Amino acid sequence: MGLTSPSRCSNVGAVTDEEEGPVGAQEPKRAKRKRRPADRPSTIRDVAAKAGVSVATVSRTLAGNYPVSAETRERVMAAVDSLHYVVNVHAKALSGRVAGPIALVLRDITGPSLAHVAAGVEEEAGSRGRLSLVCSTKDDTKREDDLVQLMREQHAAAVLLVGGTVTDDAYHRRMAGYAKALDSAGSRLVLCGRPPLPAGVPATVVDYDNRGGAFQATAHLLTAGHRRVLFLSGAPGFSSAEERRLGYRDALRAHGVPYADELDTSGDYTRASGYLRTREALSTGVGFTAVFAGSDVVALGALAALREAGLSVPGEVSVVGFDDVPFAADLTPALTTVRVPYEELGRTAVRLALDREVGFASDNHVVLSTQLVIRDSVRPPAG
Amino acid sequence: MGLTSPSRCSNVGAVTDEEEGPVGAQEPKRAKRKRRPADRPSTIRDVAAKAGVSVATVSRTLAGNYPVSAETRERVMAAVDSLHYVVNVHAKALSGRVAGPIALVLRDITGPSLAHVAAGVEEEAGSRGRLSLVCSTKDDTKREDDLVQLMREQHAAAVLLVGGTVTDDAYHRRMAGYAKALDSAGSRLVLCGRPPLPAGVPATVVDYDNRGGAFQATAHLLTAGHRRVLFLSGAPGFSSAEERRLGYRDALRAHGVPYADELDTSGDYTRASGYLRTREALSTGVGFTAVFAGSDVVALGALAALREAGLSVPGEVSVVGFDDVPFAADLTPALTTVRVPYEELGRTAVRLALDREVGFASDNHVVLSTQLVIRDSVRPPAG
DNA sequence: GGTGGGACAGTAAGCGTTTACCCAGAGTCG
DNA sequence: CGACTCTGGGTAAACGCTTACTGTCCCACC
Structure with missing residues (x-):
């Protein structure tokens, strides 16, 4: 099902069901390939084999950045559908560029205000084609260290540290360390709802008044x-x-x-x-x-x-x-x-982090304004 | 700074600062390597060069699953520290296994109950060394399709769809599709706070009463x-x-x-x-x-x-x-x-999804109990 | 004095993509 | 009609890492 050209595909299928059988005395290189478990997700090579083209053609068909004949495209797409192929991001990230995720590090997502920041981050990140990773520190400094390290491994485009905190000396040293480590890897430290760091530290700050x-x-x-x-x-x-x-x-x-x-x-x-x-x-x-x-x-x-x-x-x-x-x-x-404006806080943080990356000039310190909402809990004193 | 053996390191540094200069008429293979931009994060090869060992030795030192002499380990660690090296997950995922993330797909994280599910998921995933990806669908079916596809690309260990929904025919078809696609890639569809699917669909369900x-x-x-x-x-x-x-x-x-x-x-x-x-x-x-x-x-x-x-x-x-x-x-x-028990819902979902993966037998359908909490808003009728 | 083996290190294959480079065939133009 | 461009497609290198396979050295044991 899903095949748009059954006759050709059954033909191709018949050939490739032989599992890349050597078609002569060719290089035994491919034959050396270890047999993989059957439940492994299908690769671009499987698609190429099924479609009777090279992997390059499959890649180019899917990327759509290179001329491919209509007939070939059709064969490739049919193979993709029938094999349920999806590209492997890890492989993709290793060669072509992929957009790094946005990492959100907070104390506890359960708090209503932090959840709103998370929503803002997720929205803005998503609209820019980025994934959001959410991690909670539970106020554990060691865990925060580990998480920043982890996000560096993940090639996160930005690491957002959200929520007020005790800003002592050790804190400043820690942040400076994070900022430099991330900056040197092309990432960015963003502090949300916290005061700015000393000048010279490569971090972005989005705070509110x-x-x-x-x-x-x-x-x-x-x-x-x-x-x-x-x-x-x-x-x-x-x-x-x-x-x-x-x-x-x-x-x-x-x-x-x-x-x-x-x-x-x-x-x-x-x-x-x-x-x-x-x-x-x-x-x-x-x-x-x-x-x-x-x-x-x-x-x-x-x-x-x-x-x-x-x-x-x-x-x-x-x-x-x-x-x-x-x-x-x-x-x-x-x-x-x-x-x-918690949601806006999250959105702004993502925006600043990414726009900076693209090269637009942008501030490294933004303060959002707050606003009194008058309801029913205040009245002049009785006396 | 951070170097534990300065004399040796400065020595090694002097050699390797030459940027892998060919030390004779060796294979020109390495020389062909393109010059990379300077702000690229350092790789295992940089570390190996700086420590004066092979990449294999660095990998093994960091993995700690192979005997390495104390002296070598020290040199490697010094190089790691001074270069701020972190492993590239994409490369790691491509060769050795890395634990896939847990993907959390919900309507909107702002809702208090969903936030608690997210907290439970994050906690359980984190304690098992998994990252959590959070995405919101905003009730858009197309977006949900895209997200599941995306999570497949990310090699998520499990995709959790959270929150009640309209369970019509189209829904069942969609879920069956998700479940099969994920299953065939070694992942797992987990439905949280939703009724079970027809038998035979490879999905796990965690619902509450x-x-x-x-x-x-x-x-x-x-x-x-x-x-x-x-x-x-x-x-x-x-x-x-x-x-x-x-x-x-x-x-x-x-x-x-x-x-x-x-x-x-x-x-x-x-x-x-x-x-x-x-x-x-x-x-x-x-x-x-x-x-x-x-x-x-x-x-x-x-x-x-x-x-x-x-x-x-x-x-x-x-x-x-x-x-x-x-x-x-x-x-x-x-x-x-x-x-x-929203948090437990999240924790249970992760547990079921992963334990199944490890091979333990486990249920595919769990129903958590709910409990009346009596406070002050009920009294016998006035009449 | 071989031989077996443990400790330690290097070589290189392979993971799944992308893409630079190359090539064949079909126009196109002077 | 030969040089050139344009299409469409293949080959293979590179991305950064892990790990199977090879050694090498050294020591102990018959």
């Missing part, structure tokens, strides 16, 4: 009249957490509200952490009328703690989140939060 | 005393939607509650659809005291519509979802729903 977003969020609360804003930040030293903290303080300063150390807490970007910290702030009685959560997931925990304490939101306490995860609009009350 | 879960969910409502349960199912013909519908009806029958056609609605698994259908059911006055949403996202829409109509949940209307997405516990009220 954590500080500005945090400023808007905090300013929104302050404008509503709040003066005691509990800040539930991320881990100390964690890049996005520190940036958001800066934005928080910027806003306080801009509104002439004194900074209170006891309102500025650090912790994980988890629901549990938000819950615990809010509960503690309530029990120790530091006094606050609003909460700025470092992420929507943290806000979830804060909302739970407030609800548990019998405090109504936004009646008695206002809450703002960060990220605008999909369910933020479906919470009760719908959460006012800061939208981060 | 949609019908049982729907039964439990509905039974939970009926046991609480509800008699009019609005069912917000998925698209007509969609596998998981139909299975859940069967479970819904099973439960009605088991509890002796008459089936009412007007309470059994079909639509998308989207928030908007849940919202619209609930609103319509309210406005047409079909009368119901409980809602069984075909998915948590649909439940989200239903909750919104109920809230909008001023109906309290669970005071006046009870709601049950399906999927147990992460935020289900954080809704107001916390959503009673059916937990689906």
Whole structure:
């Protein structure tokens, strides 16, 4: 089935079913070829044999970059169909060029924001004919090392490291190492949602405006009249957490509200952490009328703690989140939060990495803007 | 730097910096080699030259499956380090065996449940030394065809098609084609979260108990005393939607509650659809005291519509979802729903696909169980 | 003092493609 | 009518690696 010219093909088939039988006292070179297991996928040579042409002709027919007579093309295509032939990328990569894949390295794809980055990457990569490899590090530095190595082996066109991180000295050394190793292999390190590296390191950075977003969020609360804003930040030293903290303080300063150390807490970007910290702030009685959560997931925990304490939101306490995860609009009350263009982050990262490769001039550092999304979780303070 | 034996290495370096200069009237074969661009990643030959050994020795040193003297090993490793050498997977795949990647094909990775499947797949694949490729089809059949073809080219060890789908005749033909094409190339088609194919098709299926879960969910409502349960199912013909519908009806029958056609609605698994259908059911006055949403996202829409109509949940209307997405516990009220082991689905799929390959006997059809998670969104009817 | 064998290293075939180069036949043109 | 171009096709080198096959050296054992 699938054969467009049965008569010729059955003919060819009859000849080649002999498994390349030597047709005389030719060079025994081909005869030396080891017998392969039968379930091996068919090769271009099988196709050539079945079609009664040389492998070069098959290759050229499939590539379509060389004149081939209609009759030959037909025979080749028939053989391809009947053998279910697909080209072997490894062989192809070894001779002609193939586009390297885009490698996506993240902590955990389960997080809603990271999944959106992945979607953006996949979309942009796919539209440019690239595959996307996804790997998670689970916060293991050794594993990250291995993955970058692995991606180098895979000849990835770019390696995207996604998500905030602790940017200490060891981190910078590690990134510089990755960047150079990848660069020397014609690949590219792309940092997404992280601050830039020192100048001279061959890496591309796509970040978003954590500080500005945090400023808007905090300013929104302050404008509503709040003066005691509990800040539930991320881990100390964690890049996005520190940036958001800066934005928080910027806003306080801009509104002439004194900074209170006891309102500025650090912790994980988890629901549990938000819950615990809010509960503690309530029990120790530091006094606050609003909460700025470092992420929507943290806000979830804060909302739970407030609800548990019998405090109504936004009646008695206002809450703002960060990220605008999909369910933020479906919470009760719908959460006012800061939208981060995660999908665009992924798309931009791929675009920058590849366009650079093609030779277009392009920036090595892009910052996407964030935007406050006002919903129902903020109201002027009760007092 | 990185050289462990500087004296010897500088020596070797001096010799090989001449770029393989012919050391006499040897075969000119190597001299014919074309000059390559300088930014090309270094090859095993570069390493061999720098270490002053043959490529075979380098290969064996790195593979560690052959005796190599300590001194030689040291020289080779020094060369590897200084050249930042990494093996070329394509070349490696072409000769020795390399483990093929696991290909994950899904509609859209953004959905919370699919992301969890992806996480499970990535984890299991990674722990077995396999890469995971992620691709999204966006519900485009043509694109799915292309992706399967692409994965065949990539020599994927398995292709996982994830998520429910409309299982019509064309679908079965398509799957049979995929399965055979993959099987003949030594790969494997794995269907995740979909019903099995007709016997004889070489595919593995990992599904979960949609019908049982729907039964439990509905039974939970009926046991609480509800008699009019609005069912917000998925698209007509969609596998998981139909299975859940069967479970819904099973439960009605088991509890002796008459089936009412007007309470059994079909639509998308989207928030908007849940919202619209609930609103319509309210406005047409079909009368119901409980809602069984075909998915948590649909439940989200239903909750919104109920809230909008001023109906309290669970005071006046009870709601049950399906999927147990992460935020289900954080809704107001916390959503009673059916937990689906999505991560395990992914892990199991990979395990089955690969163990089969290694030759262990294993099932080709596994059904994971689902489980009702009782939270706060169900109460006996008010009347 | 052969002989067997273990440790270590090199040679080269082969993996499946692409493509530079070569060649035969058919026009085409001066 | 010979030189040339254009078509269509084959041959074989190259891509970077693994590994079977050969040695070579050295030591132990009859």
